[in-house]
Amino acid sequence: MLTDIFAYRYLDSPIWDSFDENARRLLVQGFRIVAEQLFPYYDANGNEKSEARAIWGGLNKKLAMELGLKDLSSPIYGYYSDWNGNKHWVSGSWPKITVCENFVLAEYDGSVTADQFVKERLSFIELAFRQREEKLSELNASLDKRVQQAELEAKMKPARGLRLPGSPGDALRAWNQNQNEMFRASCNELNERFRRSRVKLHYHNGFIQISEDEAVLRQIEQPFWNLVGDPMWQSVDHDMKEAIDLRDSGGRDPALFAAKALESAIKIISDVKGWTRGTEKGAANYIDNLRAKANGEFINGWERENLVEFFSKVRNPFGHGAGSDPIPELSVPQTDWAIEFCMIWTKSLIRRL
Incomplete structure (x- = not known):
């Protein structure tokens, strides 16, 4: 399945002529917004969240396909470790977030132009924002139905012990509104990061454009x-x-x-x-x-x-x-x-x- 990405839309429109500190900061900041605000990978106990694993795995597959790669970076690791004077081979699989992080935050080695390097990595950030926006659209479209379901279930359940004030429908609406406000704040932050990096880009409705x-x-x-x-x-x-x-x-x-x-x-x-x-x-x-x-x-x-x-x-x-x-x-x-x-x-x- 084809996926529209920033790197291809602006393939013939040069933006970066070198990989400078502003570009490096922008990639780090963009990735952190995705990892910390849009799709946190670990729960409060430091355990991998199954839903997040699926999301990050999907982002890896989508962008890797468009860039002609199997994965954005190596999904496995392996190295020799000394133990009691003997060498032992240690290997395993990287978490999906690490596969993406190692790609987006890779050091620039000059093997491709700086323009291509930054655009491909901004494509990851664009896809992540687009996916979150699509999920919010689904939540918004189904809100009325979910409110009705929650209020119906509340009426059918017998009252036991203390009951918190307010209806479950109001709580669901408030939660949904908060999700939208948090995403808008993330969008505003990304656009401010673009401005501070002195690059004339803007994210809106699933796309980064000039x-x-x-x-x-x-x-x-x-x-x-x-x-x-x-x-x-x-x-x-x-x-x-x-x-x-x-x-x-x-x-x-x-x-x-x-x-x-x-x-x-x-x-x-x-x-x-x-x-x-x-x-x-x-x-x-x-x-x-x-x-x-x-x-x-x-x-x-x-x-x-x-x-x-x-x-x-x-x-x-x-x-x-x-x-x-x-x-x-x-x-x-x-x-x-x-x-x-x-x-x-x-x-x-x-x-x-």
Whole structure:
């Protein structure tokens, strides 16, 4: 099974020209966040947790497959030890966390470029964050069902001894909220580590991507990623990530994917509000649904014109064959503008719901 990793997405986009102290610190810090905050490997008594063993083993297998390795580092060890003047061979298997740690924190020996070395190891951190985020999405999606089950079980059990105040459902909601808050704190820490390492990267919704402008990141990108992290906006999130990757790697038509993300957001809002009639032919018709007086004018006239103009002048030329006309192409500044335009509009529309 193919796994999308940071190292491949940015294979042709150099970031590190040397392995310096900032890069070394970043890898250590990123690994410690994973090991200490996302997936602690040992319990309070120092024993290996079976669930953690499976998680770390899975991370090892996923990344090793993408890098063309059997394991990220040797899963076994062996050495001679002196005992009573005799040499004895000692061998065993490394814990799964150690197999990963020996890879991520390996000393740089110059056998590959510094850029490849760091990217491959950041790919591990990206995969770990993505896995934790996917697990949280599952927990969030099943929360109502788990609350109902817990409250039903509490009612069926006979009361014995002292009972703590509060319902089991409230306790479960509080625990679930705490899990989400802890993960957001880990994401914020990782992004701050990127900033302090003076590398223009940002983690959001399962992916590490390049973010060039700190002001744009703070005011536009981060609020956007926070909003579309909800499963409801999955298609928006997916297409915008594709736009960013294409822009950063010099791929074709990143603005088209940004426009697709915005169009998806408009369609989802129209559907959720019950305004979709089923006769819409394109983005303009869905925009009209948002503008309609009967629907409370979700957007006003000048906003409608602004959106329609964007799809007409920017999206449509890339969404249809050029024929005998020149192939449309946006400059780098124009591409950045188009992506930011779509992020700003998507953010604004979602916040109005």
